Amino acid sequence: MTVPTTPAATPPATENALSISGLDVTLGGLPVVRGLDLHARPGEFVSILGPSGSGKSTTFGVLTGDVHPDAGDVRIEGDGLGRGSRVAYMPQRDALLPWRTVLNNVTLGLEVRGVRRRAARQKVQPLLEPFGLSGFENRYPAQLSGGMRQRAALLRTVAQEQPVLLLDEPFGALDALTRSQMQRWLEQMWEQYRWTVLLITHDVREALYLSDRVYVFSPRPARVAAEVVVDFPRPRTPELFSDPRFAALEAELLKQLIG
Numbered sequence: 001m002t003v004p005t006t007p008a009a010t011p012p013a014t015e016n017a018l019s020i021s022g023l024d025v026t027l028g029g030l031p032v033v034r035g036l037d038l039h040a041r042p043g044e045f046v047s048i049l050g051p052s053g054s055g056k057s058t059t060f061g062v063l064t065g066d067v068h069p070d071a072g073d074v075r076i077e078g079d080g081l082g083r084g085s086r087v088a089y090m091p092q093r094d095a096l097l098p099w100r101t102v103l104n105n106v107t108l109g110l111e112v113r114g115v116r117r118r119a120a121r122q123k124v125q126p127l128l129e130p131f132g133l134s135g136f137e138n139r140y141p142a143q144l145s146g147g148m149r150q151r152a153a154l155l156r157t158v159a160q161e162q163p164v165l166l167l168d169e170p171f172g173a174l175d176a177l178t179r180s181q182m183q184r185w186l187e188q189m190w191e192q193y194r195w196t197v198l199l200i201t202h203d204v205r206e207a208l209y210l211s212d213r214v215y216v217f218s219p220r221p222a223r224v225a226a227e228v229v230v231d232f233p234r235p236r237t238p239e240l241f242s243d244p245r246f247a248a249l250e251a252e253l254l255k256q257l258i259g
């Protein structure tokens with residue numbers, strides 16, 4: 001299907017790891033996305049906050065190639081044709097296969113992309129330790145804690161070495177304590193690897209803690225209602241939560257979200 005091209009409203013695509021311009025999506029006769037523009041620069045951590053049902057997962061679906069837009073231009077690292085194959089996607093549920101060991105789960109994304117299992121294992125091996133999975137390679141998902149499952153799912157995603165990581169509510173199903181531990185861990189990992197990340201979250205604190213920029217989506221049909229630059233120094237620690245500037249930004253974003 002040919003997607004009509006509209007002029008970029010964001011900085012030129014060559015400066016971005018990912019850009020979406022003028023995106024329109026209709027599903028079942030329902031306008032779900034209208035005139036959406038967003039971008040992420042290489043190594044930037046960008047979050048999308050939005051009300052439930054506003055069209056966030058649909059937008060990810062366009063990036064993964066699962067949803068066909070009516071109009072718009074989607075570019076990943078300047079490659080207009082690369083939609084779907086140039087992003088690594090971690091869905092809301094970890095989607096680990098229960099009958100495969102941790103190691104065989106984390107190599108799965110590479111295997112699906114045509115990498116032989118032995119080569120895939122060699123690639124993920126050095127990442128098991130930093131992802132806190134060393135010693136658990138031969139366990140099955142049901143034998144892992146919720147946090148470990150999410151780390152395994154994230155490792156499967158990053159091991160694909162795609163220019164952009166799409167994370168759809170990766171910690172949404174975790175208890176509050178594990179969730180905050182995972183947020184801290186992800187911030188530290190991002191500091192180390194500087195992936196380009198597009199994260200969907202409902203959690204304003206999570207978005208502010210992790211991101212360089214936050215897009216707030218309007219209620220459906222999705223468009224950008226606000227864009228907030230988050231310039232707190234890194235590395236970030238939970239002390240940031242008591243910074244009055246953090247509290248002010250949190251209040252501003254909540255106001256944008258719930259009106």
Ligand SMILES: Nc1ncnc2c1ncn2[C@@H]1O[C@H](COP(=O)(O)OP(=O)(O)OP(=O)(O)O)[C@@H](O)[C@H]1O
Nearest residue numbers: 027028030032051052053054055056057058059220
């Ligand atoms: N295949 C479909 N046919 C018709 N409507 C759909 C389809 N898929 C999604 N929708 C509708 O599109 C809207 C946006 O859905 P989407 O899943 O993108 O929202 P979301 O912002 O990711 O929501 P949540 O935060 O709850 O996950 C919803 O109203 C949903 O009911």
